[in-house]
Amino acid sequence: MSQAKEINHELNIISRYMGLIISKYLIFALLIITLYPMNIIPGYILLAGIIFPAALRFAVNLETSPDKNTASPKKADVSDRECSFTLSQTAKKYNFSYKKYKAENYNFILISLLLVVWQNVLIQKNVFSYPVNIIPSFMLIIYIISRFLAKIIFHFKIHHDFINLNI
Known part of the structure; x- marks a missing residue:
């Protein structure tokens, strides 16, 4: 892969990671705000958003523990990819790593599924009236x-930082 394509790919991955982080914080704020009109929020969504990424990173760290004798090519490829990151200063600035990115990506899918489950539970139980009933969908x-x-x-921000040498 050419240098320009590699840099653009890494820029896209870092900006996707930051998009995942920002959307996670926004959904936490929205869940806390909905506590007032609904008097209840599903705690499992908050717990999944906090505990699942940490548990997944911990599981990945155990899986890729440095065992010199039985290192598989897949594990070596991941560690090589982490070390040969072209935009390493930008990755450090935004606390990016591939493990964190994968954990947050899976967390996004999990929280989306849990919001769909919450919406289905509200529809089946008919606890709230119409405007409050569709809050999980919104x-x-x-x-x-x-x-x-x-x-x-973040894609434009990182690109702007590179143009202005504000790395």
Whole structure:
């Protein structure tokens, strides 16, 4: 892969990671805000958003523990990819690593599924009236849109930082 394509690919990955982080914080804020009108929020979404990425990173660290004698090519490829990151200063600036990116990506999928489950539970139980009943759907829409908007914003921000040598 040429140097320009590699840099552009890494820039896209870092901006996707930051989009995931921003959307996660936004969904946490929305869950806390919905506590007032609904008087209840599903704690499993908050717990999944906090505990799942940490547990996944811990599991990946155990899986790729440095055992010199039985190092598989796949594990060596991941560590080589981490070491040969072209935009290493930018990655450090945004606390990026491939393990964190994968954990946050899986966390995004999990929280999206849990929001769909919460919406289905509210529809089946008919606890709330119409405007409050569709809050999880709006939260899911905002969650997905905020991920993509934050990715675009951070893509331009990182590109602007490179142009101005503000690395």
